[in-house]
Amino acid sequence: MSLIEKAGATVLKGSFDKKDAPKTKNKKKPVALAAAAEAEAPAPPEREPFDLDFAALSKEGIYSPEDRSSQLALELRAVKRRLLRRIGYLRASAERQAFRTPGKQRNLILVTSTRAGEGKTFTAINLALSLAFEDQIETLLVDADLARPKVRERLALPAAPGLADRLLDPRRDVEAMGWRSNAAPLSVLPEGDRFDRPADIFASQKAQEMWTDIARANPNRLVIIDAPPVLAATDAVILAKYADEIVFVVEANSTPEAAVAAAVDELIDINPNISLMLNRCQIGAGGAHYGSYEYYDRSEAAPASAAATPSSEG
Template sequence: MTVTKPDREPSLLERAAKVYDFNAHARLRGTAVPTPPQVDAPPVAPVVPPVIEAPEPESPKLETQIEEAPAPTPAPVSEAEPSHEFVDPTFLAIPEELRAPVGDELPDEFYLPDEASDTVRIDRGMLAANGMIVPGAPVGPLAEEFRLIKRQLLITGARIAESGSADKARMILVCSARPGDGKTFCAINLALSIAAERDTEVLLVDADVAKPDVVAQLGLTDGPGLLDALGDTRIDVEDFVIQTDVPHLSILPAGSKTSMDTELLASARTKSVIARLLEANPRRVVIFDSPPALAASPASVLAMRVGQVMLVVRADHTPENELRAAVNLLDGCEHIQLVLNAVSFVQGGARFGSYYGHAS
């Protein structure tokens, strides 16, 4: 028996479930989430199932024909006006227009781990929930924003290399003046964006050694890393580099916490560890997610090692005097680029991503 339901626009929750596949996370925990029936599927030839008998002997036997609907054709992105609902502050106040785009449904294997692989799988669902770039998803406004940012950084890096500092040209420090400005958010998205380049490998180093968060934001398991290699000269730092399932992207955790983190980063050992990371892959660009410049001293130490600093400034949050103080602390690096984060768009104004059909 075929039941036809009236056509209706899918709800926001249904559209989100279609894109981010909440069932995948439930399956990983051994629970099942009921999937709503598809109402827009075209009719197909019926498939005759086995006869189903009623439980009571005196009841007549029932024969039921069940029609199986094929996978629905991906629906076009809605052109509805953006939502103005409250946004959780853990999303760093990134506007709705810059959240992960709504696009075609992706297969389960896109989210589920591949146990046979030598690489670790980054949690795409967690990236999407945090409003970050999702590798393999349709190009959206946020991806376009970071395309512009990375292009400027790569161009500046090429100029630094031409001036005779080839090693520094391959290193970028992502920093902020104060906590909460979104530096880790920007560091992860920058790494994902540069990893999409055809000729570049990216190593994202969690150098916020006091409060590391990169590994957790990617849904990975923490382990030894940078500080362990700095504290023991017998350790090869490459042994701690995590290869991910995102092409061209690897991660180096912060490692075991110590009260001597600034001293370790300022030691001669840091120079040899960084040289090892660069030597291991000549195509590698190293991105350091550092502590806020005004909150911890390692930022100013790391700034002297890299070719560029990407200083994240949060709109309507970072005072000008703190921004100037942060720049002064980071002046060991000659090239400091400012990135304005969490900008509010004017209704009706131009947005990146409209060319791809994902801007509302």
């Protein structure tokens, strides 16, 4: 992991002495002025607030605020309750500030999985929608799976500058780039322009500063980050060091125990605040298969589904 952590971009700074300026017949902007002009942030894109088509989303099994008694809504409440407790969100304001460590707002939540197709994007979207529409909690949903982005497509939002553009150009305003819902305190930061090697920019100082800025911009806002699968790319492991809590999605009766263990071992060295969530499992109404990593013991000889099903505590 040391190579990844040391992969931050190096910024070279130079100075310009007026007396060293070349003399030319054509007057040009002094270098200092030119640099200042280039440093000006580009005009933020004008984005109209969006409306979600919940009828279409419901057909895909995605949360709808109109159906609060559905099995999905019940499961999401169980997940939210435990998640909010773990990050200290349910504490009183003064107590919450004391709960946070210096420099950490405990509001960056990374959603990932062992491999593709386990439902991490489905989980991230549903969690964000439920928090915003049911609990009226200010929520920012970020698509950080730059290789295979799906959030914008699932929510039927048009292509627009987003996360990749902000990472490449720190002058851009994240708040202005996010799509804002008309009906709830929900914003969506799309993936933005294609970037061939996301791990390089995710490991940079620019990325660290960006996530810090996003967390501090609104300490009471929850940021749900849809990350790539752990065993598919190094991106999720790099992003884990910025997150305050990791929701690790496991597909029931499908993902091998050894693969889950390998993926979690990759993450836990970077960030021990990991919760497991079992997806696509058949359980009774009001039940929950959600808990923290300390209840997951990969040393026990058990079927993959049982090993990936944590305690409902924590």
